[in-house]
Amino acid sequence: MSKRLTTTSYAVLAQVAVHPWSTYELAQQRVRYFRYVWPRAESAIYREVTRLSSMGLITGRKEYVGKRARTVYSITDQGLAALRQWLDTPVSPFAMDFEAMIRLFVAPLGTKEQINSTLTQVQNDAQEMLRFGGAVKQEFLEGIAVTQDQVYIRALAVDFFISLLHTVDAWAERTLREIESWDDLTPDGKNERGLEIIRQLPVATPEESVKGPPIPPDTQLRLRRSR
Amino acid sequence: MSKRLTTTSYAVLAQVAVHPWSTYELAQQRVRYFRYVWPRAESAIYREVTRLSSMGLITGRKEYVGKRARTVYSITDQGLAALRQWLDTPVSPFAMDFEAMIRLFVAPLGTKEQINSTLTQVQNDAQEMLRFGGAVKQEFLEGIAVTQDQVYIRALAVDFFISLLHTVDAWAERTLREIESWDDLTPDGKNERGLEIIRQLPVATPEESVKGPPIPPDTQLRLRRSR
DNA sequence: GGACACATGTAACGGGTTACATGATTTC
DNA sequence: GAAATCATGTAACCCGTTACATGTGTCC
Numbered sequence: 001m002s003k004r005l006t007t008t009s010y011a012v013l014a015q016v017a018v019h020p021w022s023t024y025e026l027a028q029q030r031v032r033y034f035r036y037v038w039p040r041a042e043s044a045i046y047r048e049v050t051r052l053s054s055m056g057l058i059t060g061r062k063e064y065v066g067k068r069a070r071t072v073y074s075i076t077d078q079g080l081a082a083l084r085q086w087l088d089t090p091v092s093p094f095a096m097d098f099e100a101m102i103r104l105f106v107a108p109l110g111t112k113e114q115i116n117s118t119l120t121q122v123q124n125d126a127q128e129m130l131r132f133g134g135a136v137k138q139e140f141l142e143g144i145a146v147t148q149d150q151v152y153i154r155a156l157a158v159d160f161f162i163s164l165l166h167t168v169d170a171w172a173e174r175t176l177r178e179i180e181s182w183d184d185l186t187p188d189g190k191n192e193r194g195l196e197i198i199r200q201l202p203v204a205t206p207e208e209s210v211k212g213p214p215i216p217p218d219t220q221l222r223l224r225r226s227r
Numbered sequence: 228m229s230k231r232l233t234t235t236s237y238a239v240l241a242q243v244a245v246h247p248w249s250t251y252e253l254a255q256q257r258v259r260y261f262r263y264v265w266p267r268a269e270s271a272i273y274r275e276v277t278r279l280s281s282m283g284l285i286t287g288r289k290e291y292v293g294k295r296a297r298t299v300y301s302i303t304d305q306g307l308a309a310l311r312q313w314l315d316t317p318v319s320p321f322a323m324d325f326e327a328m329i330r331l332f333v334a335p336l337g338t339k340e341q342i343n344s345t346l347t348q349v350q351n352d353a354q355e356m357l358r359f360g361g362a363v364k365q366e367f368l369e370g371i372a373v374t375q376d377q378v379y380i381r382a383l384a385v386d387f388f389i390s391l392l393h394t395v396d397a398w399a400e401r402t403l404r405e406i407e408s409w410d411d412l413t414p415d416g417k418n419e420r421g422l423e424i425i426r427q428l429p430v431a432t433p434e435e436s437v438k439g440p441p442i443p444p445d446t447q448l449r450l451r452r453s454r
Numbered sequence: 455g456g457a458c459a460c461a462t463g464t465a466a467c468g469g470g471t472t473a474c475a476t477g478a479t480t481t482c
Numbered sequence: 483g484a485a486a487t488c489a490t491g492t493a494a495c496c497c498g499t500t501a502c503a504t505g506t507g508t509c510c
Binding site: 007010011014017033034036037038039080083084087088090091092093094095096097098099100101102103104105106107108109110111114115118121122125126130131133134135137138140141149150151152153154155156157158159160162163164166167168170171174175178179187190191193194195197198199201202203204205206207 | 234237238241244260261263264265266307310311314315317318319320321322323324325326327328329330331332333334335336337338341342345348349352353357358360361362364365367368376377378379380381382383384385386387389390391393394395397398401402405406414417418420421422424425426428429430431432433
């Protein structure tokens with residue numbers, strides 16, 4: 001068992017910091033915590049709990065619900081200190097896995113139905129997540145959220161979540177409409193239209209912005225470094 | 228070596244489908260292809276190339292640049308067929324790793340400087356990626372992009388990329404301003420403000436939308452299934 | 455009292471990462 | 483002709499996943 005803590009470790013630690021949980025609850029309640037910003041399999045949570053416990057960052061207390069034993073974990077002072085220390089290290093950048101984009105690139109090899117169904121799936125996923133966001137919103141407004149005392153922070157996170165999903169949803173929508181307007185998936189006659197879309201994108205080309213000093217080479221974008 | 232192809236395999240295959248590349252070029256040029264939507268380490272690309280080649284989905288031809296040997300890979304008919312077949316399988320959903328969100332949640336354990344630097348980093352990353360997006364835009368407008376004949380498709384992808392980054396950038400900006408306005412990171416007196424932000428989020432609460440039929444239980448959001 | 459979902463895990467595989475290695479070219 | 487960088491990989495660890503296991507409460 002490695003000694004290094006990963007972001008996943010800190011995610012679990014952060015969740016335990018809110019209040020004590022059993023491992024099962026931790027794994028389940030990730031939905032309301034980091035499932036969407038740091039998705040991991042349940043078994044990964046179980047392993048992290050074992051690890052954090054063996055390192056003394058959380059402590060388990062055996063409880064019984066009827067005849068069934070369960071271990072409820074709380075954060076230790078050492079665990080809190082570890083979290084605080086972590087806040088001084090550099091963040092790993094935003095990263096996404098978006099398979100639909102790869103499929104879009106190779107879409108001309110397939111059919112209109114295929115790319116349509118891919119984009120529809122993207123939109124459905126986004127709308128489903130938005131529904132979850134709506135549920136969270138309501139919980140806070142009703143004052144029954146587990147982290148009700150942290151609204152002032154959580155509001156900022158939910159804001160991000162909602163904004164991002166609206167962006168994905170809207171993009172899927174307009175892209176579906178665009179493809180609908182095509183007769184087929186070949187490049188024939190679609191060149192100028194594509195350039196027009198590109199031209200209208202709200203972003204400056206380097207040509208337009210060569211007034212400023214050149215970008216120093218060490219400003220290179222970091223790849224995700226999540227270990 | 229497992230026989231199953233992963234999304235990473237198909238990403239490499241899709242890139243080789245554009246035109247032949249040496250392995251090194253493939254690993255480098257991911258920047259212009261899937262680096263941002265399917266980020267993987269270079270060594271993973273090398274391994275995939277070996278695998279795809281041994282499965283006959285791509286073929287390598289030895290070339291020499293001066294004294295240095297290199298293998299240039301092209302896609303085979305079998306590889307094209309595999310890509311086409313893949314388009315009929317369900318997409319794996321959008322997923323993100325966004326460590327900054329975890330840090331935001333535990334921000335009250337640390338200092339204002341710490342959360343500020345986290346959010347600034349998020350904004351810098353987004354702006355750096357936007358600059359890259361601008362460069363891609365210019366390439367297409369100048370007509371010198373490698374996939375110039377695919378503008379009509381790529382435009383849709385670049386649109387997504389730009390939209391998403393503007394969303395991230397704007398969120399980081401307004402969140403930085405919000406936190407700037409605080410005296411400290413404690414909940415004291417920030418409760419009502421948080422609720423106000425939540426209230427204004429552009430998403431329907433389930434309460435508001437109970438007119439429609441209940442959501443069938445099998446509409447559950449899938450977790451990323453990228454294998 | 456059988457079925458089913460809840461609660462709590464363990465085992466094993468493999469994909470992704472980090473770290474290292476090595477010759478060839480270019481730079482100064 | 484030394485140093486830096488390019489080009490091309492290999493090795494090994496470990497995180498994350500999928501699949502399985504097993505007892506316990508609950509529903510009808």
